[in-house]
Amino acid sequence: MIDIQQLRRNMDVVATALSRRNFTLDVEYFEQLEAQRKESDVAKQKLQAKRNAISRKIGDLIKHGTPVDIAKAQFQEDSTQINSQINALNDTADRCQQTLRAWLLTLPNTPLASTPDGDSENDHHIIAEHGTPPTFDFPLLDHVQLGEGMQGMDFARAVKLSGTRYVVLQGELARLQRVLTQWMLQEHIQNGYQEVYVPYIVKSDALVGTGQLPKFSDDLFRLDSPAENYLIPTAEVPLTNLLREQIVLSDSLPRKYVCHSPCFRSEAGSYGRDTHGMLRQHQFEKVELVWHTTAEQGESALEKLTLDAENILQLLDVPYRKVLLCAYDLGFAARKTYDLEVWMPGQEKYREISSCSYCGDFQARRMKARWRSHANAPIEWIHTLNGSALAVGRTLIAVMENYQNKDGSITIPEVLRTAMGSDRLHSIDKVDN
């Protein structure tokens, strides 16, 4: 949530910043809401002050021996009148506050100065490329062909169970995904992250906190019961909300969390996009990193968090590039974002496998997550960051396609061999069909 003080004092600064991400701030609407809010608020508060004064006088009289009835009678008329006025004003004042907050919640975050300008998603800056796309001296297969070839990836059955955009993994391929997940977790834990296990169902408040709601409810799976509960679209939601409505001491910052979870996304806006294979699924596994920091730590934390995600790709030894998103392409809550894109031989393209974002105090304001240096020190907003490290489903694809052999088998990356107990996935994995 954008700081309303900031909005009042420097509205054009905010408007300019938001225009960089192609969002037009409705200045007139805000000013109109503000005027209404101010008017009803001030009027209400004045009356409340009056009422409090009367009550105090009655109290004094009673204390000094005036019988209760007589004391009350002296002010009866005034107080009845004031109370009815207050009641009326209360409604309008409440309505103004609510409208204002509802509107504030729909404003995206402002891009950081270091986020480049741009008018489309193609205006990102390529920061670095690691490794070179492999060349194959045989006709290469994509992950679907490879997976089906070894009878480890079954889309037809998934359709029967759940519909499109789901997959059933079997045998060694299912195992590879699990090993990948465990290994990533282990790497991050060794790098100082605290492992967390979280609920996969959250209340709408948590989603408002991280910014998925109120604007993007179409992307979420909502439960019928309990109503207003949702499946998490990413572990970022429970992880970031860990500090909601709380004030923590600064010596516990930065906090670095890692969590593996399934992610559930309706993909409502992406009909027909990436329908082939398991690139874009309603349900996928992801290892997520979340940091809670102070304002000073925030920006440099993004560099560190992104490096932690890159580390995984480097250890897996797959070609990838690091991209700095332009303002236009920024997510709702982000001020600055690095995407990591892995080389997918099956598509001959780099595809997003991680997105690491710095959100400033935007999410913290929504969820009231704050810190202070000691018990009576001033209270400050926490700054939040999140990043995938990595999207496991896509990592599985990347490994399969980059490590494929002529016979349809897949070489296991060095770092996974011990856990897998082999160095190769064979093209015909004996699974009862």
Add this chain to the structure above:
RNA sequence: GGAGGGAUGGCAGAGCGGUUGAAUGCAACGGUCUUGAAAACCGUCGAACUGAUUAUCGGUUCCGAGAGUUCGAAUCUCUCUCCCUCCGCCA
């Protein structure tokens, strides 16, 4: 699922419907003392919102949440949420 108990400031813990935004203790912060530290002593010490004459001075709201009674509610009534204890059931 049944029975009971509870929710107050960073924490612990008081609080006859009327200077209670809230005693007291701890913690924290400033100071005195000390070569320094500790101890002791003195002082300060909740949050959100908001107005104006905006490094200042006011006001409003907040004692789990919401509604109600009242001139006035932390205190009374109702509903809800969460926590604890016991019993039952269960992975």
